[in-house]
Amino acid sequence: MTDFLPLEQLVAACHWIGAKGWAPATGGNMSVRQDDEYCLLSASGKDKGRLTRDDFIQVEIATNAVPSGRKPSAETGLHTLIYRLFPQAGAVLHTHTVNSTVLSRVEKGSALLLSGYEMQKTLAGQETHLNTVAIPLFDNDQDIDALAERIAAFSRETPLRYGFLLRGHGLTCWGKDVNEARRHLEGLEFLFECELQRRLLEAR
Numbered sequence: 001m002t003d004f005l006p007l008e009q010l011v012a013a014c015h016w017i018g019a020k021g022w023a024p025a026t027g028g029n030m031s032v033r034q035d036d037e038y039c040l041l042s043a044s045g046k047d048k049g050r051l052t053r054d055d056f057i058q059v060e061i062a063t064n065a066v067p068s069g070r071k072p073s074a075e076t077g078l079h080t081l082i083y084r085l086f087p088q089a090g091a092v093l094h095t096h097t098v099n100s101t102v103l104s105r106v107e108k109g110s111a112l113l114l115s116g117y118e119m120q121k122t123l124a125g126q127e128t129h130l131n132t133v134a135i136p137l138f139d140n141d142q143d144i145d146a147l148a149e150r151i152a153a154f155s156r157e158t159p160l161r162y163g164f165l166l167r168g169h170g171l172t173c174w175g176k177d178v179n180e181a182r183r184h185l186e187g188l189e190f191l192f193e194c195e196l197q198r199r200l201l202e203a204r
C-alpha cells in the first residue's frame with residue numbers, strides 16, 4: 001500500500017501512543033478508514049508502539065471480513081462499528097491507560113461526566129467548560145460481538161460522540177482523521193487524569 005498518507009499518520013500515532021505508555025504489553029489497537037467499504041486495522045498481539053505499515057490489515061467495514069486471511073485486532077468489531085455508525089469517522093484509537101482503567105472502575109454509573117474543565121474544548125464542537133460531556137461507560141466483555149451489539153443498541157438511543165470507556169479495560173475514541181482522533185485521545189486522557197486526581201483529593 002503505497003502513498004496512503006492516513007496510514008503513515010496512523011503509524012506515527014501508534015509510535016506516539018507507545019512512547020506515552022498508553023498501549024502497554026501489546027494492549028490497544030488502532031485503525032484508519034480506507035474508503036466507504038474498508039478500513040486498515042492493527043494486527044492482533046503486536047506491540048502497538050512499534051508497528052509498521054505492514055502490520056495493518058484490511059478489514060471490510062460491513063462484515064468484518066479479512067480478504068488476506070491475516071489476524072487483525074481481537075477488537076475489530078468495535079472499530080468497524082464506529083465506521084458503520086459514523087461515515088465521517090476516519091480513524092479509531094483504543095488505548096489501555098492507567099487513568100482510563102482505574103477511573104472506569106471507580107465510576108459505577110453508565111457514563112463518566114466531565115464538567116468544569118477548559119480542556120473539554122479539545123473535543124470537536126465543545127466550546128465551553130460549562131458544558132457537561134458524558135463519556136459512555138460500558139461493562140467489559142470478552143465477547144466482542146455481544147459488546148459491539150450492546151454499544152450499537154445504546155447508540156440508537158443516545159448517539160455516541162468522541163469515544164467510550166470499557167470498564168476496567170480502556171478508552172476507544174475516534175475522529176474525522178488521525179489528527180482529530182489523536183487530539184481526542186490526548187484531551188480525554190488529560191481529562192481522565194484530572195478527574196481521577198480530583199476524586200482522590202476530594203475524598204480526603
Ligand SMILES: CSCCC(=O)C(=O)COP(=O)(O)O
Binds near residue numbers: 026028029075094
Ligand atoms: C493484551 S491486552 C488484551 C487484548 C486487548 O484488550 C487489546 O486491546 C489488544 O488486543 P489486539 O488483539 O488488538 O492485540
Ligand SMILES: [Zn+2]
Binds near residue numbers: 027029094095
Ligand atoms: Zn483493549
